[in-house]
Amino acid sequence: MKRTILALPLALAAALALTACGSGAQEAKPAADGSPATLRIGYQLIPNGDLIVKDQKWLEAALPNTKIVWSKFDSGGDVNTAMIAGSLDIGLAGSSPVTRGLSAPLNIPYKVPWIFDVIGDNEALVARGGVTDVKGLAGKRIATPFSSTAHYSLLAALTEAGLSESGVKILDMEPPDIQAAWQRGDIDAAYVWTPNLAELQKNGGKTLVTSRELAQRGKLTADLAVVRGEFAQKYPKALQVWLQQQDRAVKLVRSDKATASAAIGRQLNLDPAEAARQLDQLVLLDAAEQRSADYLGTPSAPGKLAENLHNAAEFLKTQQKVDAVPELGVFQKGLATQELTDAFAGN
Structure with a gap:
């Protein structure tokens, strides 16, 4: 949600x-x-x-x-x-x-x-521009709907990778706005859910971590x-x-x-x-x-x-x-x- x-x-x-x-x-x-x-x-x-x-x-x-x-x-x-x-x-x-x-x-x-x-896998953190892991997001612009499950999972993923919230730029966007910002090149990464997630994955988004994986590590x-x-x-x-x-x-x-x-x-x-x-x-x-x-x-x-x-x-x-x-x-x-x-x- x-x-x-x-x-x-x-x-x-x-x-x-x-x-x-x-x-x-x-x-x-x-x-x-x-x-x-x-x-x-x-x-x-x-x-x-x-x-x-x-x-x-x-x-x-x-x-x-x-x-x-x-x-x-x-x-x-x-x-x-x-x-x-x-x-x-x-x-x-x-x-x-x-x-x-x-x-x-x-x-x-x-x-x-x-x-x-x-x-599960329908909600995930995706990135582009050669970023291959969560640590690589340092200083990057990441979009997610604030106070959502995706926001919670994003903060958990950053903490797990040793990144502070201040070490990245998190932008509050609703899923349709995230997709539009991705197409314009305004953001480097996003934690969001399907169907918008699927569109980001089709357009150059590399999946760094999914909510299923975080759930297995205690963040259901x-x-x-x-x-x-x-x-x-x-x-x-x-x-x-x-x-x-x-x-x-x-x-x-x-x-x-x-x-x-x-x-x-x-x-x-x-x-x-x-x-x-x-x-x-x-x-x-x-x-x-x-x-x-x-x-x-x-x-x-x-x-x-x-x-x-x-x-x-x-x-x-x-x-x-x-x-x-x-x-x-x-x-x-x-x-x-x-x-x-x-x-x-x-x-």
Whole structure:
């Protein structure tokens, strides 16, 4: 799944304007069956199950009395801003933005009910101009969306290589802007995700390190779902339906890769073969795997994702990206394990 805190006021104003113009500043009355009148979803162009749900219109079919509003975001930082503004009910954000969202000064009242994917080779640091390793980036211009999983991984890669943040010039750019800057020759390297990553790799980008490799060395990142706490409490059945459709998408990937790839390809404007290639770069988890100890866990035993987010907060504190590191319990409470369990009761 990303903006700096300093950029928050401007982005927040934009999100508030979006709320007023798009979804409505006040929540519409529930439908007669108690389902929400509107479900506002923030998605990103990442080749995972969320795009399958969107493409197949499963939510629209499963919640016929609810208007499903899909809004595209370029980063998790912008999703955080929209959540603060109250203009989203469910969104996709990387583990780094979610870590910041659950930490001070943001303290966003949301929970994580689902892991869209564990980030692998689809997010990487690429460079050109003869740079062959991370150490070779000293003094270079590196673009990444600030506060994103890519930013977190970039800082981890630099630290691992013995480079300080001040030893390079890091530029805050959204993925489409990174691709444009690369084409103009304005940057030397970038840490970003597909589909923009694939374009950089096609145009002279040498991969220096991937998020899969960093995860193997203890810096795991993931794309997470966040649900507004008030929405989850008020509309538990709608959230259960949403979770069931996400699980359905993961199972489609495993049972019918061609159909799943075609759906993702339509959403990303890619041919199915390329969509399948990008899909293979991610690790997708079904509901049973989500409830395991390695990930979200259960209400009585929160999973290791909470520890991962806590570790990320400790790292971000050293980089002065969060004010303080919350207790582990804050991240454990931030996992919507009861909601996930309820959605698949009996399965």
